[in-house]
Amino acid sequence: MKKQTFVTVITLGIIAICGVVVAQYLWMQSAQAIQETHFTIQKKQALLEEKQFNDRVTIALTNVAEQILYLNNDSSIVYDVVEQLRSNYFTVQIQDTLHPYLLETLLQQQFDKRSINEDFEYGIYDCFTDSVVYGNFISMKDSAMIDPSVATPQIRWDKDAHYFSVFFPNRRSYSIEKQNNNMAGWMLSCIIILIVLGFMVYAIHVMLRQKRLSEIKTDFINNMTHELKTPISTISLSSEILLRPGIEKDPKRIRQFARIIYDENSRLKSQVERVLQLATLDTAMLELKKSEIDLNELSLVAIESLKMSIEQRGGEIHLELNATEPKVMADRVHITNLMYNLIDNAHKYSGNEIDILVRTCNRSGGVEWSIQDKGIGMDAEAVKQIFDKFYRVPTGNIHNVKGFGLGLFYVKVLVDAHQGEIDVYSSPGKGSTFKVWLPFQT
Numbered sequence: 001m002k003k004q005t006f007v008t009v010i011t012l013g014i015i016a017i018c019g020v021v022v023a024q025y026l027w028m029q030s031a032q033a034i035q036e037t038h039f040t041i042q043k044k045q046a047l048l049e050e051k052q053f054n055d056r057v058t059i060a061l062t063n064v065a066e067q068i069l070y071l072n073n074d075s076s077i078v079y080d081v082v083e084q085l086r087s088n089y090f091t092v093q094i095q096d097t098l099h100p101y102l103l104e105t106l107l108q109q110q111f112d113k114r115s116i117n118e119d120f121e122y123g124i125y126d127c128f129t130d131s132v133v134y135g136n137f138i139s140m141k142d143s144a145m146i147d148p149s150v151a152t153p154q155i156r157w158d159k160d161a162h163y164f165s166v167f168f169p170n171r172r173s174y175s176i177e178k179q180n181n182n183m184a185g186w187m188l189s190c191i192i193i194l195i196v197l198g199f200m201v202y203a204i205h206v207m208l209r210q211k212r213l214s215e216i217k218t219d220f221i222n223n224m225t226h227e228l229k230t231p232i233s234t235i236s237l238s239s240e241i242l243l244r245p246g247i248e249k250d251p252k253r254i255r256q257f258a259r260i261i262y263d264e265n266s267r268l269k270s271q272v273e274r275v276l277q278l279a280t281l282d283t284a285m286l287e288l289k290k291s292e293i294d295l296n297e298l299s300l301v302a303i304e305s306l307k308m309s310i311e312q313r314g315g316e317i318h319l320e321l322n323a324t325e326p327k328v329m330a331d332r333v334h335i336t337n338l339m340y341n342l343i344d345n346a347h348k349y350s351g352n353e354i355d356i357l358v359r360t361c362n363r364s365g366g367v368e369w370s371i372q373d374k375g376i377g378m379d380a381e382a383v384k385q386i387f388d389k390f391y392r393v394p395t396g397n398i399h400n401v402k403g404f405g406l407g408l409f410y411v412k413v414l415v416d417a418h419q420g421e422i423d424v425y426s427s428p429g430k431g432s433t434f435k436v437w438l439p440f441q442t
Contacts, residue, residue: 006211013200020196024189050087053116053171057090058082060110061166065094067106072097088168098124098162100134107166111140118168127161137169217390228272231264238264288331288417295335295360295367295438296326302339303358310347315354317343323360323367328438330418335438338414341407342371342434349432350375366420366439374431383424387412411436 061082069076074096083091107122123135238257241247247254303317310317346356350373357372378386385391389409415422418438426432 006207009207010204013204017193017197017200021193024193028186028189054084054087056114056116057111057166058084060107060114060116061090061092063110064103064106065092068094068098068103069096071102088171089165090167091163091165093163095127095161095163098164100124100136103164104136104138108138108140117141119170121167121169123165123167125163125165127163133162228268231268234264235261235268288334290329290331292327293330293332293335294326295328295369296321296323298332298336298339299358299360299369302336302343305340306343306347310354310356313354315347315350315356317354317356317358320357320359323362325362325440326360326367328367328440330438331414334414335418338411338436339369341411342436345407346371346373346375346432349373363437366437368435368437370433370435372431372433377428377430377432378424378426379428383426386424387422 065081068074076094076096081093083093085091103122103124107120111117111120117140119137119139119141121135121137123132125131126133238260242254242257242261299319299321303319307317343356343358347354350356353374355374359370359372361368361370386408389406391409412422415436415438420436420438422437423435424432425435
């Protein structure tokens, strides 16, 4: 994917996410406004219904008080005798003689007339002691209406000063709770946004990974082409010389170019086999032939194979064999290759100042083998990727470092196969240190 295309996709993705967030926010704001309006209408309607009910009850109780005074031949003027103490509790201050049967009948009649179908309890109180002298529960659905004129108004109690109260037990005080659906809505919106954002982040991660793999693949192809092109060109040139007329008269030159063709062909074959083997290498596929090996002794062997080329460039390689118990159970061939790869990398990436130190020591039930150089080093980002297949550390203007980016991948696979550990410490311009720990028994 081209850089411009990648940037465009990321930009469009971010715009899409922002659009979803804005749309969700506006939708929630609209839903909240509708809910507020609905709540206000509900509240006003409930208040109106409650006021209408209270007014009807007040009128009905006032009429009851007037009828009682009339039936008791009391000429007192009824004025503001009804008091509402709670939304469902009323008292009537008449201070007159009350008969339970008469009061009950009058209350039923007036409530029915005013379409008040609520069940109620009434109580008759003594005005002098404020104590209940009588009370009863009346169901408006079950009680039969009786004409109060039939009742005998002359029935009087010992005390003629009473007042009464009416209580509606099934009617609760007005309370409309605002439904707080906003929190649930916001949470749902946030979850949706997080899911979309998660997919977006994952998609960007996959795209970045694919982009990096594409760059690594391109770099690998370029390196492989360069590595294979050199021996092919040499073979082609040598073949052309051998095909020239008169070359058969110079057996010495024939042997010389035949040797070049043979060596370059061997080199080409080695490169191809190395790519095929390392490209398909995996811990699960790796077969180890373990035996007891001495890492001190193996270090000497690995160093010897590269010591001459290092010294030819004016470099030095030092050895500190500090491991008192250097023997581990491991595959001799693979561990030798591991050491060779790391020493060769230290050599290639040392620049002009080649100073390499190889050290062994005992640590935590095993042997630690380390190599330190004073080369170009790596930054933290490169350290994270050096064990990835086909990855090669950028060398800036240095173009003489050859390879396919498979050596350190091979090293990591071998260490994991031996249940060991590998650590890298590096800083740009200050060199790198690789530490490989292998257990005594695996």
